[in-house]
Amino acid sequence: MEAIVSIGIGILTGAGVWLLLRPRTFQVIIGLSLISYAVNLFIFSTGGLRTGAAPVLLSGGVGDLAQHTDPLPQALVLTAIVIGFATTALFLVVLLAARGFTGTDHVDGREPKQ
């Protein structure tokens, strides 16, 4: 379980960083989104990973704190998702404005000299 999650986070981050370093604004925003997914998964995983655990209570059993994963990272990840979503949307607007102003989707606002 840990191996799968960590490999997944690693692949997402690697792909995100590679895209972030590309010269086109669309690649940058996709890269940012991939990194934000990776970070969200990472925060989520700090609460501990368990398989086959009950979501809230085991059927018929009495509630026991040891049965639960830590809920705080889930609250953190919700906040992070909301903020990440809002800032990415804002970035999208600036991206479109830059495209409109400069007539190119290069991150520097002008095509590199060939």
Add this chain to the structure above:
Amino acid sequence: MSSWLDHLVIAPIIIPLFAALMMMLIGEQRRPLKAAIGLVSTLLLLAVAITLLVLAAGSDPDAASSARVYRLGDWPAIFAIVLVLDRLAALMVLLSSLLGFAALIFALARWHRAGTHFHPLLQLQIMGLNGAFLTGDIFNLFVFFEVMLAASYGLALHGSGIARVRAGLHYITINLVTSFLILIGASVVYGIAGTLNMADLAIHIGSVPPGDRSLLEAGLAVLGIAFLVKAAIWPLGFWLPPTYAAASPPSAAIISILSKVGIYAIIRLWLLLFSPDAMESSGFGGTWLLYSGLATILFGSIAIMATQSLSRLAGACVFISSGTLLAAVSAGQVEVTGGALFYLATSVLAIAALYLLIDLIERGRVLGADVLAVTREAYGESDLDEDLDEEAMVGVAIPATMAILGLSFAACALLLAGLPPLSGFLGKFAILSPLLNGGDGVISFTGWGLLAALTISGIATIIATSRAGVEAFWASPPETVPQVSIVEIAPIFLLLGLCIAITILAGPTLQYMEATAHYLHLPQDYTHGVFPPTIRAGGG
């Protein structure tokens, strides 16, 4: 949670938030009403900030705790998100309120008409800044960073235009990536220590098992790198000069304090978490802070010599002041930290005044006259604000414009270069004096390094500013003397006047800063403020 004074701690966040909300309900056409709300809000904030400063300074220094803690929802501190008002937070809140007030007044002359929603963005910017200064929780710090940054994106783009959008695109990308670094750092810290409360973390960092210690330090280092990006420390700060140079002047004045938020976070967390109580972690990363601070000062000195436009010169000044602060704090000596805080107040006020002043100086000149024709294209200058010049002036024009502007520019240059008689010199002196007068007569490497770096940066600053000043006022004075209204020169006088006041009242000011530094170097004061010892023993 009894008297209204206790609730005053949250007022620096609530007041601008409500002001911004009210403004957003009003249509864009009713700008005078918005300006009035903004004025009321910033004046109220100033009053609150001064009250908070008096409260923080007035509390008995010998008492167990001199921090005022505001627990949201009155939950016990371990569950609640706490706001902590201490001397440092009060000082920073006052600085951000002052800059907000000055930027608002300056914008009233004409800049608030350059685009939509200037007023609510400014209020939200102040709210984010104040929240970041007051919070006592790492994740809450991230949230307020985001509020502050989101508002700064809007302010940096205020007035639109190709140069702003181009610089803003880079600024937003870098800050989004930095936010991810803060999230990674915060979640690693939570995963290891099980808490995000700064005081709780400071209590428990000494007892983290050895196996987990390096992971916790790695998490905090990631967090630190994020703060260093915000503080524009070399080599993480290349985004700063183009963004600030492209931003409209009142926006640049208020967002110039953003770099000091990074420095604030480092001062707060580094001194709190890596105090001698932290056992093996004590002083973690100090040498890194010192070297990156020195490198930033040198980079800023080279940048200020190489720059040809006034607004980039101001950007290089931000580099130098950030580097100076970082290197001085990393010395880990109480007196040096006190001097650094004095320097912080001076440089924040002087840089904001410089950004406002540059707009007035450049107004009469051909745009980009000081930029060589060859490099003009590379700097992305364009006539983006041309339409604004056509609009009517607000307020009364002042006489002897060039003389007043020239004197103000000279004052800024003296403050930033750290030459006597103004407070910039006192700040640098207060940093260096304890380092060079060490107990046993031996001057440490930190002392020599800072002495060299501050001297070089001072010389570079004075050469660059006098060159720019000669060019702007004597060599090629504007063909038409710019019309400057009282509304525009007043905030500059306010900021520079405060610097002069600090110089005259250097004794009490330095005393306050030294007391702040003493407090910062004794984390027990902070942790006891958040977790009173009796309650901890009883309720856990």
